[in-house]
Amino acid sequence: MKGCGWTDYSAPLDCSWTWKKIVQVKDIFKTGYHNNSWIKNASGYSIADGYNWLRTSHPKVPWHFICWNPLNIPRTSFIYWASLHKKLLTRDRPVQMGICSDTTCCLCATVPETHEHIFQDCDFTRNCMTLLQQKIQVSFPIHDVIRWFSTGRCKSSLQKLFAGACYVGTIYAIWMARNHARIHQAVIHPKVPVHQVRKEVLERWKRRNRKPLRPLDTQWFFKMTM
Numbered sequence: 666m667k668g669c670g671w672t673d674y675s676a677p678l679d680c681s682w683t684w685k686k687i688v689q690v691k692d693i694f695k696t697g698y699h700n701n702s703w704i705k706n707a708s709g710y711s712i713a714d715g716y717n718w719l720r721t722s723h724p725k726v727p728w729h730f731i732c733w734n735p736l737n738i739p740r741t742s743f744i745y746w747a748s749l750h751k752k753l754l755t756r757d758r759p760v761q762m763g764i765c766s767d768t769t770c771c772l773c774a775t776v777p778e779t780h781e782h783i784f785q786d787c788d789f790t791r792n793c794m795t796l797l798q799q800k801i802q803v804s805f806p807i808h809d810v811i812r813w814f815s816t817g818r819c820k821s822s823l824q825k826l827f828a829g830a831c832y833v834g835t836i837y838a839i840w841m842a843r844n845h846a847r848i849h850q851a852v853i854h855p856k857v858p859v860h861q862v863r864k865e866v867l868e869r870w871k872r873r874n875r876k877p878l879r880p881l882d883t884q885w886f887f888k889m890t891m
């Protein structure tokens with residue numbers, strides 16, 4: 666870079682691929698400078714500033730908390746995200762594509778299988794959610810769950826985190842139960858996924874948490890883990 670300023674520097678043709686990439690990134694970031702000063706912050710450039718400037722800002726989606734809750738098991742977050750965007754291969758989709766003609770729900774075998782049905786209205790799902798709420802001692806409305814978790818009041822933040830992770834885990838478990846039913850023509854009892862989800866979330870919380878329970882949560886936690 667001898668003999669020229671960092672903003673004017675270009676990578677030589679015979680340099681390595683890595684150096685060319687570094688110089689490309691430099692060229693992107695130089696537009697964030699004015700008179701050799703970082704435009705976003707008078708006290709100078711920081712990695713956090715640069716990251717936020719590069720990615721630009723977007724409004725927070727209402728399902729942010731529930732989908733990216735730190736207590737969520739990662740694989741459950743992915744299936745929940747896919748269900749939100751209607752990306753799972755429910756039976757209505759192959760029918761629309763002309764691949765098959767059977768749309769019946771694999772879990773209740775009564776109505777066509779859509780995302781809305783399988784994750785909200787199916788009897789299997791309703792039974793799972795009722796059992797879950799009884800087990801974890803937190804109630805939330807299944808048809809308005811995103812608004813409840815993003816704005817609704819809960820007794821404590823831990824109970825809300827725990828309930829959110831269990832809800833997302835149950836959505837995952839419902840999808841797995843649906844796949845099991847499709848392949849084996851047998852529907853598992855709702856108690857099985859609910860028990861498994863609560864156990865997994867509890868284990869994750871124990872691994873991550875180092876602080877003692879607040880008095881507000883002690884009684885709830887004792888009842889919930891019985």
Ligand SMILES: [Zn+2]
Nearest residue numbers: 770772773787
């Ligand atoms: Zn159903």
